Amino acid sequence: MMNRGLLAKVLFEIPVAKPFDYLVPEGLVLETGSYVLAPLGKRMAVGVVWKIEEAEIQSKSRRLKYVSSVFPTRPMGDDQRKFIDFVGKYSCAGAGRVLRMCLPAADALAPAADMPVIIAGKNTPKQMTKARQKVLDKIGNRAWRVTELAKAAGVSGSVIQGLIKLGALQRTLQQVDENFATPDPDRQSVELTPSQQETANELVGKVMQQCFSTILLDGITGSGKTEVYFEAVAEALRQHPDNQVLILLPEIALTQDILDRFAKRFGAQPAEWHSDVIGRQRQRVWRQVASGQARIVVGARSALFLPFAKLSLIVVDEEHDSSFKQEEGVLYHARDMAVVRASMAGCLIVLASATPSLETLHNAKSGRYGHLALQNRPGSSRLPxxxxxxxxxxxxxxxxxxxxxxxxxxxxxxxxxxxxxxxxxxxxxxxxxxxxxxxxxxxxxxxxxxxxxxxxxxxxxxxxxxxxxxxxxxxxxxxxxxxxxxxxxxxxxxxxxxxxxxxxxxxxxxxxxxxxxxxxxxxxxxxxxxxxxxxxxxxxxxxxxxxxxxxxxxxxxxxxxxxxxxxxxxxxxxxxxxxxxxxxxxxxxxxxxxxxxxxxxxxxxxxxxxxxxxxxxVDAELGLREQMGFPPFGRLAAVIVSASSEKIAHQAALDFAALAPATAGDIEIWGPSEPIFAVVRGRWRRRLLVRSSKKTDLSGYMLDWRNKYRAGNKVQIKLDIDPYSFL
Ligand SMILES: [Zn+2]
The missing domain is CATH 3.40.50.300 (P-loop containing nucleotide triphosphate hydrolases)
Structure with a gap:
């Protein structure tokens, strides 16, 4: 029996690079990018439809399973799916593991449900204690989960239960996703100096072109880079009511300051995204970024993997900072991947720094990136x-x-x-x-x-x-x-x-x-x-x-x-x-x-x-790098071999090194060598460093290499493309 039917290729958040084939049941409306539930082995798993095609389906010879259901979330955009494929290949981690960074907890895929919450009640307790006062100071006009309110006020749950009994707090059911307030691009709060204004105008002009380009915003410390890129943000917001902006920062410690300045300039708090944003708040941000309701996200590197509906500007602040390199799980550099993401979304990306990385300076010098400089501090302030x-x-x-x-x-x-x-x-x-x-x-x-x-x-x-x-x-x-x-x-x-x-x-x-x-x-x-x-x-x-x-x-x-x-x-x-x-x-x-x-x-x-x-x-340092063929003039990859004993690690590293695919001579391999941290958490380590020219697909080479090696279960091989840590 042969008949034509729809075949959905579904990618799952598992360490397998390729999507699996599923049948689409009649009546189920799917698009590419739909978030779906489908049987995977013995369990049901959340996946994303990577592709839909019409195909000859032999109902008996291939025991294909059916997609079970589809989530009512806006499907993942083409640009994000391309991005996931790219990062999966470039980092050698595979698309499935990159998808894992993009998927929220399954709860976030459903609309926010009515939940039992606490709001302010009518009564004031006759006996006021310090703990009770703390709760009443915090509650405001919003709805809270009990645990959330207890945590925010720094009291135990019993204090809250007590206040409910007294009628000072009240239980109710509410849909708890609050919308993010709409930022107002024309609420001016800071006067720019003429040179800041000139730079801001150039950025605004770039935003108006609505196409991919990369600009280095190179401003000395205290020159007002933030105020200047805020003007580009304002333009992106003005251009279209659906436009979204992502501002990436290297550290959580910096987000508070930007959030405050942002609220001052635009009259609204942006959505915040980093490892300290957890639970329901995390789901809320994810959902509202996907729906397009959250228009500005300020976040750490993982914000790059949020499901933006219409990404129209990315700013990477402190672009030189090495904390943009993720050193656990999927190893990637958020600044470099942000440039890729912008190219796929077809929008402007601004790399801002007082001390740009040599990589970025080199790209600016060679004309790949635009270069805007802010050389002065405003007013009477001078560099120290x-x-x-x-x-x-x-x-x-x-x-x-x-x-x-x-x-x-x-x-x-x-x-x-x-x-x-x-x-x-x-x-x-x-x-x-x-x-x-x-x-x-x-x-x-x-x-x-x-x-x-x-x-x-x-x-x-x-x-x-x-x-x-x-x-x-x-x-x-x-x-x-x-x-x-x-x-x-x-x-x-x-x-x-x-x-x-x-x-x-x-x-x-x-x-x-x-x-x-x-x-x-x-x-x-x-x-x-x-x-x-x-x-x-x-x-x-x-x-x-x-x-x-x-x-x-x-x-x-x-x-x-x-x-x-x-x-x-x-x-x-x-x-x-x-x-x-x-x-x-x-x-x-x-x-x-x-x-x-x-x-x-x-x-x-x-x-x-x-x-x-x-x-x-910069010239001296770049000269040195060029001589050695190191980044930004060449590519580097590291291999970290680890095992439970020194002997096994050493032998595995030698075995692995011996399997290096032959090439035309563009690849250099150093090692295996004993790293500075030769033992970490009881695992012995060895490293190899691999160098190639810029034109070589080093990721592809490394992947071929790893695929030749059959690691026993005692040995772990980690590939680090563009390594920043050499320990
Ligand atoms: Zn001693």
Missing amino acids: MIGAIDLKQHPPIAGRWISEPLRKAMENTLAQNQQVLLYLNRRGYAPLTICRACGERIKSPNTDSYLVEHKFSGRLVCHLTGFSMAKPAICPACKAENSLHPVGPGVERLAEEISILFPEAVCEVFSSDITKTPEQIRNLISRMQAGLIDVLIGTQMAAKGHNFPNLTLVGVVDADMGLGGADLRAAERTYQTLTQVAGRAGRSHLEGIALLQTHQPEHEAIDALLARDRQRY
Whole structure:
């Protein structure tokens, strides 16, 4: 029996690159992109229709199953499906695993249902307690789930149950998806300077062309890049009532500030998307992005995989930031993939930075990207002076980290009631704990990394695996008592030193261990902005994006840190970070200064920074990369082989290396070698590095290679295209 029928090719969120064939039951209306439920093995699974075709169907010879049902969600757009296919191929992860990043929990695929919620009641409780007041302060006009309200108010569920009994809260059923308020593009709140306006006009012109192009917005710290790209956002909103805009940021810590500025400029809060947006809120954002109701999304790299209905502008802010590289699961670089996504959506993408990556600068120089520069700070604000303190001439006393010239500068600044930022990218109290009796360095179990002491929590923590333990009273190796001694500074130890040097000063630490939630971050930033903090000690979290008008002195405690790494971008990253940190100073009419404590003031990156000569530094660094054929002049891929024992890992790496497909000679392979972290969580690791020219399809080559290798279940092979980590 043969008859013609409809065949749906459905992609599932499983590690299989290709869609499966299904029959379409009569009466079920499907389109390409429809989200469907279909039997997969023994379970029902959510998938997306990749293609529909008419085909000869032999009903008996092929036991095809039927699609079961279709979700009432707007089908995934062509551009997103193409994007998923592209990322799947480019990252070697396969389309199925990329789809997993695009699908929400199944609940989000159905419309928001009526749910039991709590709203404000009519009565005021006669006995008011602190906890009750907290709840009533929070409730406002909206509907809450009980657990959500308890969490937001910081009280237990029983407080809420109590208030319901008293009639101060009321139970009801409501559809809980609130719409996002519509942003108003013409609500002007900031006056642009003539040069900002000129740059904004160029961006607006590009948005009006409604086609794919990439622009580097290259503006010094404090030049008003955000205000300028907001004008492009406004134009995209004006152009069509369905247009959507995505703003990507490297870190959650930065989203609060952008959200606030956005609300000021457009009179509405954008949708927010990152790992801290969870549960019902996450479903709400996903649904409203899919329906087109949420017009602006501000988010971390995963926002790139949201189901935009009509994406019309992407902005990647701080485009140079290496946190855009995802290092777990599907390995991809969100900036690079954002450019691909924009090309498929046919829209403008703006890459903004004060310290653009060499890759982007190279693309701008070669004409692939447009290049707009903002060279001035508005008004009377100037870039800070940058000076070096040579630690060979001014060594701090033993056990201290602040040199005399930096201490003096701090004293002057504090005497004028201005603020100081000390930058040290080391979390915790001390990066190393050594036993004075036997010399033991305390390591993380089954991992090649030293434990970092955290005094706040009294624990030793592994920053690589997250392992932690209470600081032991005796040495685990020789059992000596009181012999464990902290070595080197972390931000917490620096805070101790400041309390000795400046006992009167209010000093706080800005680090992911201490300011964890968006609320804590926001709180700290507003205390700093209000002048309630004299000395802020920060890790890289404090380095980027923030605007502290009364901050006039930035002290970089260890400018050499990171320069020596085994990483091709080490110098580039140091240059970028130090420029960003220095750029925190003098952002108002007050003059700012940045002082770098260094042992090697003559190092190219530091010297160029002192001379404020970016071009010289960029040219030198690009020259070096070109000689080696490294990005942006060539492509790189890494192979990470891991296994439960060193012997197996080593042999597997050799076996894998031996299978490298032959080529015309464009491919170079280094390794296998033992990485810096040779053991992580009890798994032994080996690495290979592969280089090719720009014109080679390196992803295709790597995939062919991996497909030749039959890994036993003890061995794991991870491919990392465009690696950023070399550890
Ligand atoms: Zn010992």
